[in-house]
Amino acid sequence: MTYNPYTSAPPVKSASSSTSATDPLFGFLPRNVNVKQVLKAMDGDVNPFTRQPHSEQYKKILQIRKKLPVFAQMEDFLKMFSENQIIVMVGETGSGKTTQIPQFVCYSDLPHTKRKLVACTQPRRVAAMSVAKRVADEMDVQLGKQVGYSIRFEDMTEPGTTFLKYMTDGMLLREAMNDPNLERYSTIILDEAHERTLATDILMGLLKSLAKRRPDLKIIIMSATLDALKFQKYFSITENGEPAPLFKVPGRTHPVEVFYTQDPEPDYVEAAIRTVLMIHRAEDPGDILLFLTGEEEIEDACRKIKLEADDLMNQDPESVGPLVCIPLYSSLPPQQQQRIFDPAPPPRVPEGPPGRKVVVSTNIAETSLTIDGIVYVVDPGFSKQRVYNPRIRVDSLLVSPISKASAQQRAGRAGRTRPGKCFRLYTEKDFMTELEEQTHPEILRSNLANVVLELVKLGVKDLVRFDYVDAPAPETLMRALELLNFLAALDDDGQLTALGSIMADFPLDPQMAKMLIVSPEFRCSNEVLTIVAMLSVPNVWIRPPNQRKEADAAKAMMSVPDGDHLTLLNVFNNYMQNKHDRNWAWNNYLSQRALAQAENVRAQLQHTMERFDIDLVSTDDQRKLYTGIRQALCCGFFMQVAHKEGEKGAYITVKDNQVVALHPSCGLDTQPEWVIYHEFVLTTKPYIRTVTEVKAEWLLEFAPQYFDMSAFPDGETKRALLRVQNKRSRKAIEGANGNSKGIERPSKKARK
DNA sequence: GAGCACTGC
Numbered sequence A: 001m002t003y004n005p006y007t008s009a010p011p012v013k014s015a016s017s018s019t020s021a022t023d024p025l026f027g028f029l030p031r032n033v034n035v036k037q038v039l040k041a042m043d044g045d046v047n048p049f050t051r052q053p054h055s056e057q058y059k060k061i062l063q064i065r066k067k068l069p070v071f072a073q074m075e076d077f078l079k080m081f082s083e084n085q086i087i088v089m090v091g092e093t094g095s096g097k098t099t100q101i102p103q104f105v106c107y108s109d110l111p112h113t114k115r116k117l118v119a120c121t122q123p124r125r126v127a128a129m130s131v132a133k134r135v136a137d138e139m140d141v142q143l144g145k146q147v148g149y150s151i152r153f154e155d156m157t158e159p160g161t162t163f164l165k166y167m168t169d170g171m172l173l174r175e176a177m178n179d180p181n182l183e184r185y186s187t188i189i190l191d192e193a194h195e196r197t198l199a200t201d202i203l204m205g206l207l208k209s210l211a212k213r214r215p216d217l218k219i220i221i222m223s224a225t226l227d228a229l230k231f232q233k234y235f236s237i238t239e240n241g242e243p244a245p246l247f248k249v250p251g252r253t254h255p256v257e258v259f260y261t262q263d264p265e266p267d268y269v270e271a272a273i274r275t276v277l278m279i280h281r282a283e284d285p286g287d288i289l290l291f292l293t294g295e296e297e298i299e300d301a302c303r304k305i306k307l308e309a310d311d312l313m314n315q316d317p318e319s320v321g322p323l324v325c326i327p328l329y330s331s332l333p334p335q336q337q338q339r340i341f342d343p344a345p346p347p348r349v350p351e352g353p354p355g356r357k358v359v360v361s362t363n364i365a366e367t368s369l370t371i372d373g374i375v376y377v378v379d380p381g382f383s384k385q386r387v388y389n390p391r392i393r394v395d396s397l398l399v400s401p402i403s404k405a406s407a408q409q410r411a412g413r414a415g416r417t418r419p420g421k422c423f424r425l426y427t428e429k430d431f432m433t434e435l436e437e438q439t440h441p442e443i444l445r446s447n448l449a450n451v452v453l454e455l456v457k458l459g460v461k462d463l464v465r466f467d468y469v470d471a472p473a474p475e476t477l478m479r480a481l482e483l484l485n486f487l488a489a490l491d492d493d494g495q496l497t498a499l500g501s502i503m504a505d506f507p508l509d510p511q512m513a514k515m516l517i518v519s520p521e522f523r524c525s526n527e528v529l530t531i532v533a534m535l536s537v538p539n540v541w542i543r544p545p546n547q548r549k550e551a552d553a554a555k556a557m558m559s560v561p562d563g564d565h566l567t568l569l570n571v572f573n574n575y576m577q578n579k580h581d582r583n584w585a586w587n588n589y590l591s592q593r594a595l596a597q598a599e600n601v602r603a604q605l606q607h608t609m610e611r612f613d614i615d616l617v618s619t620d621d622q623r624k625l626y627t628g629i630r631q632a633l634c635c636g637f638f639m640q641v642a643h644k645e646g647e648k649g650a651y652i653t654v655k656d657n658q659v660v661a662l663h664p665s666c667g668l669d670t671q672p673e674w675v676i677y678h679e680f681v682l683t684t685k686p687y688i689r690t691v692t693e694v695k696a697e698w699l700l701e702f703a704p705q706y707f708d709m710s711a712f713p714d715g716e717t718k719r720a721l722l723r724v725q726n727k728r729s730r731k732a733i734e735g736a737n738g739n740s741k742g743i744e745r746p747s748k749k750a751r752k
Numbered sequence B: 001g002a003g004c005a006c007t008g009c
Helices: A035-043 A056-065 A069-083 A097-109 A125-138 A169-178 A198-213 A225-234 A268-282 A295-315 A334-341 A404-412 A428-433 A449-457 A474-486 A498-505 A510-522 A525-535 A545-558 A564-577 A592-611 A622-637 A696-702 A716-741 A744-751
Strands: A086-091 A117-122 A147-151 A154-156 A164-168 A185-190 A218-223 A246-249 A256-260 A287-291 A323-328 A356-361 A374-379 A382-389 A394-401 A420-424 A641-645 A650-653 A659-662 A674-682 A686-693
Touching (some): A035 A097, A056 A125, A069 A086, A069 A246, A086 A097, A097 A117, A097 A164, A117 A198, A164 A169, A198 A449, A268 A287, A268 A295, A268 A374, A295 A356, A323 A334, A374 A404, A394 A674, A449 A474, A498 A510, A525 A592, A525 A622, A545 A564, A564 A592, A622 A674, A622 A686, A641 A716, A696 A716
Parallel strands (some): A086 A218, A086 A246, A117 A185, A287 A356, A287 A374, A323 A356, A659 A686
Antiparallel strands (some): A147 A154, A382 A394, A641 A674, A650 A659, A674 A686
8 A cells, every 4th residue: 555645644553563562653643643652752762763772872862852942842843733734933043943843843744654754954064964963863873774964975865764864955956856846755844044045045935836736745944033924924825824833942042242332443353353352351261253254354363363462461471361363264174174173272371361262253153163162252243245246247255244133143152152242343323223134145146047047947937926035136037047048058938948957957057067068069078077077166276375486386387378277177187197196286286175076076977967978078189179178168158258458458248348357367378369257256356267268250150149240239349259250251152162163172171 | 466255056
């Protein structure tokens, strides 16, 4: 007998040979389980999911779990879960919701009895892994068996056995592309929904409509308090328009006292340094966390704090202790990131004033990393945020004021182990009136080419009318549709083409997917695969401040004069040839970590290519190979072309007419007339970065729709293109005439 | 003659 999810489920009978006496779940009615039943099963000697005796460790952990705030509310939760399809849940840090709620769900939903899974999504890979590990311990099972996780590059689940799966939100979205009804799942929990990642936002839209098609699917949205009402209203799917029910769990944190400045601070870095030193001099022992915006600012501040703190200590060793300053940002190697967990330094002399640790961090310490022992937070109120300008199609990073929610999150970092203090370097009035409530969700700040392709593949017909939690600007959607149409991923009616369907299966930007898919036609798919992988990982070049010359020289050795894309290929090939030498990357000022990551991505993409029978080919002729690669590049990135104007090295982007300069990191040895660029960065001025020379002929040949002269804005770029076009047509005519006279020309070529 | 906020597939 197969289980039909659309009918009410029978109570659990002894599934195998066991009897009621030995089956801890005997008599459990799926989705109608009460707290007494669950507690009895949890307290029993036999693990209900493995039928093995519970370990001693299990019982110890269970005692700790029972003290979590959420545990006391199991009864209410089970009731609400039984009675509703969708629940919005709020719980502050320390409530235990991420570990406990999915377990409660399993006891009620009993996914293993119907060959289904409970999924719990996380915005970050590390969280998915570490929470799964913790929950496997709590349930007394081996990680990867009944409880597992699934993230890119690593599937720690066992089909048929795993019934509770932690996963990244992006991973669930990928799964939805091949199974729009998400049939494998009986309950889906979206955790950290308030972070509003692109993937979580899209999943919310999908789940809302899926809830109607699959009345048997239960959905739980977990978030921080501030956003609850918005989600409750959004998930109001009953006829009478009632908001989705709310389940509240108290947190368990210590109070944090917040201080504001009297007047606005003109220089937040200087004010931050001053505040850190003030705390060090005048406040009780306890570590400090200072939020700044980027690598350079952080390294600079660390140097200054260190200098001044040493000064203070030398002047007044009786009352000022030693201080260590630790920088923290994502591009730091993991080993150095670990330093944030080092204890504060000991007093310099026995019985002397105690030492203090200062962590100077980007936003990474706001959500991704928690540092225990922080008592003081210094918050200047800024972070770097991505903004997308659809008009000129440019992504950039801007230092912007944070939101109130962000400021609260930062303050909370001071109260994790004991009561703390937060020093905000802005006025209370500014906090109240100037800061936005929430950070704008990613979907409002991003280029959506990828998302649109995914949605179309998911079967969403009308992208503009899709039920978004927050709808993106129509212009952003139009830009994405336009790009996908030029790439032939969508036809003129907005329908997914066969090519587009393949493109969507690659975890890549559409331009790169296109370039990879066409690369066998240019006999260079091996190489394009490498380039695409290298473009998908963080910067491989390392440039230590005191060894810039050496680093630049090492880079010059590896550079290919025709373009940075070819240089990336060269770097990867050299890396592979020197893999036996563990110091090779370091000696060449390259990031071992990024290169290893590229290798990983390359293997994954190769696997996808094989699935679609896309050939992996190369040619032996180096010249032809490089030409082929640059032509394939044109097929994907024809909308990112710049034309040299004048002799001073200024470039103008085609159609968008932005004046840009080659980025100083660019390895071209000349300034070619036409270049393709991988990214447009707006820093001190507009730059194009990762640049390769191309020929105008190729653009006309491989992207005729985009380079249609009748629809091209007037200007120097158009005149240059027209000259090339005329030359091409003259050649074509001469070629045709030549052919009509005989085989003179081709035979000459053949003799060469 | 500059710089990678942070995630994710």
